[in-house]
Amino acid sequence: MKTPALLLAALLAAAATTATASAGTILIDFGSSATRTESPDSPWNNVDETNQGALEGMSLVDTQAKETGVLLDILSPFGGPNPGGVKTERLGGFPVTATGDSLYANIERFNSHENLRPVLRLRGLDPRRKYVLTFFASRMGSSDNRTTRYTIEGAATEAVELDAANNTDRTIKTTPLSPARDGSLVITLTPGAANTNANRFMYLGVLEISTAD
Numbered sequence: 001m002k003t004p005a006l007l008l009a010a011l012l013a014a015a016a017t018t019a020t021a022s023a024g025t026i027l028i029d030f031g032s033s034a035t036r037t038e039s040p041d042s043p044w045n046n047v048d049e050t051n052q053g054a055l056e057g058m059s060l061v062d063t064q065a066k067e068t069g070v071l072l073d074i075l076s077p078f079g080g081p082n083p084g085g086v087k088t089e090r091l092g093g094f095p096v097t098a099t100g101d102s103l104y105a106n107i108e109r110f111n112s113h114e115n116l117r118p119v120l121r122l123r124g125l126d127p128r129r130k131y132v133l134t135f136f137a138s139r140m141g142s143s144d145n146r147t148t149r150y151t152i153e154g155a156a157t158e159a160v161e162l163d164a165a166n167n168t169d170r171t172i173k174t175t176p177l178s179p180a181r182d183g184s185l186v187i188t189l190t191p192g193a194a195n196t197n198a199n200r201f202m203y204l205g206v207l208e209i210s211t212a213d
Contacts, residue, residue, distance in 0.1 A: 024062025031101030147192030176212035
């Protein structure tokens with residue numbers, strides 16, 4: 001039988017292990033199934049045209065290959081993959097397979113799709129913690145503005161914007177965000193006010209999720 005001191009030590013060790021497992025950075029590559037990001041040194045999660053249309057409860061691993069307990073749902077899908085992103089190694093270690101493509105959506109009709117506003121939900125987050133979301137998207141060879149507005153709803157609502165047109169190195173980060181009481185953050189993509197593209201294209205290539213504490 002464990003003494004109270006040993007029992008307390010065991011509980012503290014278990015709490016520390018849980019906190020470490022839930023604190024890892026999560027990387028998600030949004031794009032084509034032909035260029036999924038597979039890295040044994042820093043595992044990625046992949047969302048592409050084969051699974052994004054009906055994605056529910058995708059279990060996310062962190063960069064240490066540990067299960068985080070965080071799940072991803074796509075409540076409203078993208079139009080499909082865009083292969084026109086930046087193809088050179090850059091941006092803090094994000095590989096070309098992640099930056100060179102993305103998933104796109106559009107408002108005006110394109111490829112039989114219109115009025116697409118993708119909605120993603122992260123659930124299983126710890127409501128007691130805060131998270132920073134980092135977004136990246138790239139569409140090279142653009143002559144217009146292709147700003148996407150990412151609106152994140154949790155305990156509060158925040159929106160950030162990023163222009164994917166000819167983007168080689170810019171990301172956009174949120175402030176530290178608290179999830180809703182049910183442990184969720186909901187992300188909605190819409191065209192930014194500065195978006196001048198005729199189809200009002202929006203993009204998401206990389207989503208990084210990290211704890212702020």
